[in-house]
Amino acid sequence: MRSSLRWVLWDIKDTLLKVRVSVGEQYCKEARRVGLHLSPVEVDAAFRQVYQQYSRGYPNYGIAQGLNGETWWTKVVRDTLTRCRVEDPALQNTVANNLYHNFCTADNWEVFPDSKKALESCSSLGLKLGVVSNFDARLEQILHACELRSYFSFLITSEEAHVAKPSPAIFEKALQTCGVPAGSVVHVGDHYVKDYLASQSVGIHGLLIDRHNKHSQADIPAERRLRSLEELPSRLQEHLD
Template sequence: MTLPPSVRCCLFDAVGTLICPCPPVGVAYREAARRYGCSLSGKEIGTRFRVAFRRQENLDAAAGGGATDEARERRRWQTIVAEVFDDLADTTALFDDLWAHFADPRHWRLFDDVAETWQALAAKGIRLGVASNFDARLRGVCAGLPSLDRCSSLFVSSELGVRKPSPDFFRRIEGALGLQSEQIALVGDDWDNDYLAAQAAGWRAIYLDRCSQPLSTAGSIQSLRALIGF
């Protein structure tokens, strides 16, 4: 699946599309929490994390509009940490440790199809960038990772003031890029926030589904290399 000629800029979601935490979230949470006396298993932490994370997503959806900022994103993660580790009387210090941990590019890695794909797309004259539901820490993470350290367009929800899947997320990026909707593509691994939302905004939407065999739907790819015909 190559990009159509009309696309002048290809943006990518960050976590799960370009990068993943290393070690995984559950491992990082377990190791950090042990220093504060938590005895939960990695499996239980993983389950609790998914529930707490989804609850925050649902709260945003219920509120409508998707408005956010740096303070909201920090509160989001404070609440998630507190819910995951409800066996601890005070999670303030643990949260601070985890916040700093995931701000460090050494604790993230690129998927192995990123560098090759970005190099090939850039050689074709396509502008590349990141569009993510994240906070300002993403700038430091990208600056510390090969390929992403040369990213010229980095759009972070906390700075845009709105999260995907809100239409305003996409409209504000169009304004910043000075491009029309049909000139922008978004590649992401979240069906609702990336694929359906970008499609609704009139962008070229591409769903990255690294796990399904066969592919889950038309418009899906299993590797970013598919964007360059490999």
């Protein structure tokens, strides 16, 4: 990294926060509200199959096919429930609607213990912060609920940008918003391809947060890998003016 760092861009899910409990547990909790009793294990398995199907057939919330985040997630929930032998359209729609809106609350999200301190430290170093996330339009509301929104100057979601990581285009949009050269920007994320490689493809300095030591790729220099966000401020400070 050069000494001209001005911005830190952030991935959100599994970088700064994570879903509090499994999809199966969440779906079953909502199903119980309408009198349905399902198995979290069965729902988890069904969801994984449906999610993969829709991610392949209707990538980035189906924007190119005329869908949006809410309709995409509604279809995913309905098809998941169908695989679990819940076929009543009214019940499916009720559960899907409740899940979509409940995931805007802090109850369903857990902020990692090192997240807020890292964001505060970056700000104290004089760096501006932004978000580049493969997320739907609920992200701003979620960040408000989790008391994270105030740290960021801007948010770019894949639904609103109509392009998703690992496409370089979403990072180019971010660079336009930052108004500085790519060499003055760092991106922090947990995905090797979508965050680390994709950001580097446009000249941004990619940093990979690898809390559980899952990534063993030899092409990730030690100084580009973080075991905890507690390591980030000192890593950045070494390369500031």
